[in-house]
Amino acid sequence: MATTSVRPRPASTGGDYEKGEGWVLFAAILIGLIAIMNVIYGIAAIDRSGFFVNDTKYIVSDLRTWGWIILIIGLLQVLAAGSIWRGAGFGRWLGIGTACANAIAALLSIPAYPLWSLAIFAVDVLVIYGLAAYGGDRRYQVG
DSSP states (O other): OOOOOOOOOOOOOSOOOOTTHHHHHHHHHHHHHHHHHHHHHHHHHHTTOTTSOTTOOOSSSOHHHHHHHHHHHHHHHHHHHHHHHHTOHHHHHHHHHHHHHHHHHHHHTTTTOHHHHHHHHHHHHHHHHHHHHHOSOGGGOOO
16 A cells, blocks of 8 residues: 655745736836826926926916825825835725826826826836736635
């Protein structure tokens, strides 16, 4: 009679991720960085800093209004990034919503800053993909 031994599975090395966890981490980091940049950008625009181009035409109102819009989006993104880090489903949807709003805001600011706007738009698209495709609650996903 042959005995079969069952070998225990090796312990996790800490580098094993479930499918998509890297995307969610990537999205959380990017949304946090964009949030910080948006808060700084918004405060500078509200103050009408010398950083901004003079006589630039904005699609929505003037520079100060645009600064308030970007500051509010940035503060919501800070909240979303913190919630994503904690693994809450609320953070996923808030992150997708704020990334969509930021992408639209970036496209609206193309006349003033074309390269910056397109770069921010591309990052927002990556955040939206990471959160939409892989940001769901892991407890209810099947294998």
